[in-house]
Amino acid sequence: MDTNTDSQSESSEASAERLLYTEDLAAELAEHSRRLETAAPEEIIAWSVERFFPRLTMATAFGPEGCVILALLAKIEPRTHVFNLDTGYQFTETLELRDRIAAKYGIEVELKKPELTVEQYEAQHGGPLHQINPDQCCHDRKIKILHDAVVGMHAWMSGIRRDQSADRAKAPIVGWDKRFGLVKISPLANQTKSDIWKRILEEGIPYNPLHDQGYVSIGCWPCTRKTSIGEDERAGRWSGQAKTECGLHSLEFEQGGGI
Ligand code: SF4
Numbered sequence: 604m605d606t607n608t609d610s611q612s613e614s615s616e617a618s619a620e621r622l623l624y625t626e627d628l629a630a631e632l633a634e635h636s637r638r639l640e641t642a643a644p645e646e647i648i649a650w651s652v653e654r655f656f657p658r659l660t661m662a663t664a665f666g667p668e669g670c671v672i673l674a675l676l677a678k679i680e681p682r683t684h685v686f687n688l689d690t691g692y693q694f695t696e697t698l699e700l701r702d703r704i705a706a707k708y709g710i711e712v713e714l715k716k717p718e719l720t721v722e723q724y725e726a727q728h729g730g731p732l733h734q735i736n737p738d739q740c741c742h743d744r745k746i747k748i749l750h751d752a753v754v755g756m757h758a759w760m761s762g763i764r765r766d767q768s769a770d771r772a773k774a775p776i777v778g779w780d781k782r783f784g785l786v787k788i789s790p791l792a793n794q795t796k797s798d799i800w801k802r803i804l805e806e807g808i809p810y811n812p813l814h815d816q817g818y819v820s821i822g823c824w825p826c827t828r829k830t831s832i833g834e835d836e837r838a839g840r841w842s843g844q845a846k847t848e849c850g851l852h853s854l855e856f857e858q859g860g861g862i
Contacts, residue, residue, distance in 0.1 A: 671803065684713070691720060696811055
């Protein structure tokens with residue numbers, strides 16, 4: 604078998620499936636981002652499905668925002684691909700929430716795992732890398748996996764909100780994510796934290812019970828702590844380190860018409 608030819612044809616198939624960021628696409632994204640600027644999340648998700656399904660995906664860490672999007676997808680297009688970056692360091696409560704979502708909405712969030720287990724990874728690095736080099740740990744256990752997870756996709760949705768942090772304040776509703784070569788849609792960007800919790804409580808949407816114990820933003824357990832009243836919403840993530848984002852939502856995007 605000619606493995607060289609096989610891998611060349613696989614890579615040309617993958618590149619043929621890629622969405623190219625052209626001037627026309629930039630203009631289209633800018634127009635829809637402007638049009639949807641004050642739209643409700645359901646309208647933004649419905650447009651995303653109509654425009655990109657089945658090449659639409661969503662990454663969720665089962666935060667309140669992700670749970671709201673899952674509840675909306677259940678009504679709009681439950682076959683939308685949704686995945687979780689299962690680093691091996693997630694809280695048990697987070698993984699149990701995946702099962703509760705599946706039972707309630709029939710959406711099986713796919714767990715995408717790194718090649719090495721936590722035990723193998725820590726043995727390779729002589730201990731937990733998240734303690735000394737969390738950027739590398741996030742890169743190995745999240746970013747690389749996300750790159751693989753989105754092959755063949757044209758757009759991804761995220762649950763980021765502009766009022767979560769200064770980093771996220773400029774997130775467009777629809778933009779081009781340079782880092783992953785995908786259209787990025789943030790259907791909750793124009794929502795507030797209280798909008799999200801109001802919807803969760805009114806509609807009985809399942810959420811992570813750790814939120815009732817003082818955890819506001821929940822990621823991997825070694826890099827998450829409870830926060831106090833008045834602290835920034837993401838202050839409990841990588842606390843004590845300069846890091847505030849894992850790199851998934853770095854603002855390397857373009858909105859076509861500018862923001
Ligand atoms: S959040 Fe912490 S444990 Fe999780 S991948 Fe990043 S550094 Fe590693």
